[in-house]
Amino acid sequence: MAGQIPQRFIDDLLARVDVVEVVGERVQLKKAGRNYSGLCPFHQEKTPSFTVSADKQFYHCFGCGAHGNALRFLMEYDKLRFPEAVEQLAGRLGMEVPREGADDPRAQARERKRKEGVNLLELSASFFRERLKMPEGQGAREYLERRGLAPEVIDTFGVGYAPDTWESLKRHLGERGIGEAVQVEYGLLVHREESGRTYDRFRDRVMFPIRDIKGRTIGFGGRVLGDAKPKYLNSPETPVFRKGRELYGLYEARQADHRLERVVIVEGYMDVVALAQFGIRNAVATLGTSTSEEHLGRLFRLVNEVVFCFDGDRAGRQAATRALETVLPLMIDGRQARFLFLPEGEDPDTLVRREGSEAFQDRITCASPLSEFLFDQAAAGRDLARIEDRERYASQVLKAIGRLPEGVLRSLMLSELSRRTGVEAANFSALLARGEGVAGRESRGAQEPAAMEGGKGSAMSEPPPRGESSAALARRSGGALSLTARALQLLLHEPALVSRLPEEEDWCPEEEPDGVLCREVIRLLRAGGYRSPQVLLAHFHGSPEGERLAALARRELLIPKPARGAELEGLVAHFRRHRRRRSPQEEFDALLAREKAGERLSREEKQRLMALITELHR
Incomplete structure (x- = not known):
């Protein structure tokens, strides 16, 4: 039915529905603290990074960035359009979806036009496939045979042929009641202003339909048979097709394997199809543009690893540099990007035919990790x-590291740069902090720089803003940590250490700063079995506790990895030796002093403070 769904109805619908129930019907969830967690349905993972909040009615995956409400989840998971998702949610509650302007002729016209555009492209794809099988498609069939493409692969990718005439498609669609204006709008006809004439955009070309994630044709790419220019011709931007967003072969790759773990980005349609012919079904191609952040964002929602495949010549190296700059801000922990350079004069199509599938797969496996490519590129010619x-x-290298998100990869890159140059990592951290506006702010917004702990190489901290307490400044800029915070920091940097803690939590003093939060983190780690700091942080996203944990995670942990377990056990032993139950008055005084000093108490600490006020003033 045509007509717009009122916003007030959508708001009411979301207020009534429970996102935990909606997600839980499709994803196995487990209670984890205040939230629920499970394996993300939008990308391949082994450790849960997907969290659903009943309080906020919101889901979030720290691994791939997927997030939203119940409506967004249905759209993404069930591949529904917005109106369809609203209808499905409303049906759960027995609600009827109202429409505004359903009888408005303009709304009806918009609906007809949308359907006409979808039908137009599918009809065109069918037309091209039919022409490939006809006598006029013999030259195209011979071309595909010379390229070694099997009929099954041609069918899988819906390859067709655009006849060598000016108006074949135009007449075909016109006979089915589709006007020239719509054909021009969707890029199938070219309109000449000076003559007013329209004619087929694609002529005498092998046609590759470009499909969206649901398999609907949204555009075309045509490969010329002779020497005409351009060699490859894509559909122009249309209401349903944007070159900077779509990837050729992504639908087919997902059809071949719904649980993709890796995607290889190549240059052209024939590279994708040729690799598929040899059993490599996880290749996609950009459509005449460089790989964009939107391209990569879509891919990282599906897979954890992206391999960029380039020619080994100068142009390929330049393209790789652009790809590196684009991917850096997206490299949250758990993601991988690698770079594969082919021998000069080869492309994936020619190389896989010459070497075979196994050899090409070996090249993919041995592709340079992002870190290796970055260091090698910076060293070239020096x-x-x-x-x-x-x-x-x-x-x-430091400028590139500044574009990385906070996380383990960023820390490891700094350590490796230190090893290669002989400069202490703490000095590089200080440079990054001081140069945040140049190197990193463009990609991470106005985040605070990672603060260093005291000692050799520490940078002088800036003066505190007016009215900011010294205690608050210590938290913000990385002053000395309490022993409880020290234990919490160890668990954040290395969650597996939770296995070395005693089962009883009485060693962790709740009345100490960060004590309540430390206990909550321990319970969460034990319940979820998490081994990724980023997954842990996702559970507290958007809360004061989350801000506190993020600040601790940003601080550099100077304890060598082999010594961290012993350090944590030593902290436990210290707390047990000095354990003494505070009186209510002492506990109240300590909490009140922190509140007055400008420190942000956790929710549990605030509740405890209010309870103590009541208890002491009876």
Whole structure:
């Protein structure tokens, strides 16, 4: 039915529905603290990073970034359009979806136009497939045969042929009542202003339908048979097709394997189809554009690993540099990006035919990790024995690291840069903090720089803003940590250490700063079996506790990895030796002092403070 769904109805619907029930019907969820967690349905993972909040009626995956309410979940998971998702949610509650302007002729016209556009592209794809089988498609069939494509692969990708005439498609669609204006709007006809003439955009080309994630044709790519230019011709931007968003072959890759773990990005349609012919079904191609952040965002919602495949010439290296700059801000922990350079003069199509599938798969497996490519690229053409060249090398790498999100990869990259240059990692951290506006703010917004702990290489902290207490400043800028916070920081950086803690939680003093939060983190780690700091942080996203944990996670942990377990056990032993139950008055005084000092108490601490006020003033 045509007509717009009123916003007030959508708001009422979302207020009535329970996102935990909606998600829980499709994803196995487990109670984890205040939230529910499970394996993310939008990308491949082994450790849960998907969390659903009953309080906020919101889901969030720290691994791939998927997030939203119950309506968004249905759209993403069930591949529904917005009106269909609203109808399904409303049906759960026995509600009828109202429509505004359902009888409005303009609304009806918009609905007809949308359906006409969808039908138009599907009819065109069918037309091209039919022409490939006819006598006029013999040249195209011979071309595909020379390229070694089997009929099954041609059918899978819906390959067709655009006849070598000016108006074949135009007449075909016109006979089915589709006007020229719509054909022009959806990129099938070219309109000449000076003559007013329209004619088929695609002529004498092998046609590759470009499909969206649901398999609907949204555009076309045509490969010329002869020497005409351009060699490849894509549909222009239309109401349903945007080059900077769509990827050729993504639908087919998901059809071949619904649980993709890796995607290889190549240059053209024939590369995708040729690789599929040899059993490599996880390749996609951009459509005449560089790989965009939107491209990568879509892919990382489906897979954890992306492999960029480039020619080994200068143009390929330049394209790889652009891809590196695009992918850096998206490299949250758990994601991988690698770079594969082919021998000069080869492309995936020619190389897989010459070497075979197994050899090409080996090349993919051995592709350079992002870190290796970044360091090698910065070192190219530089004599690292010279101080000046080493400085430029370090500056280039440091600028790239500044574009990475906070996390383990960023820390490891700083450590590796330190190892390669002989400069202490703490100094690089200080440079990043001071140069945040140049190197990193463009990709991470106005986040606070990671603060270092005291000691050699520490940067001088800035003066506190007017009215900010010294205690609050210590938290914000990375001053000395309490022993409880120290234990919490160890668990954040290495969640597996929870296995070395005693089952009883009485060692962790609730009355100490961060004590309540520490206990909650321990319970969550034990309940979920998490091993990723990012998954843990996702459970507290958007809360004061989350801000506190994020601040601790950003601080560099100077304890060597082999010594961390012993450090945590030593903290437990210390607390047990000095355990003494505070009187209500002492506990009240301690909490009140922190509140007055400007520190942000957790929700549990605030509740305890109010309870103590009541208890002490009876």
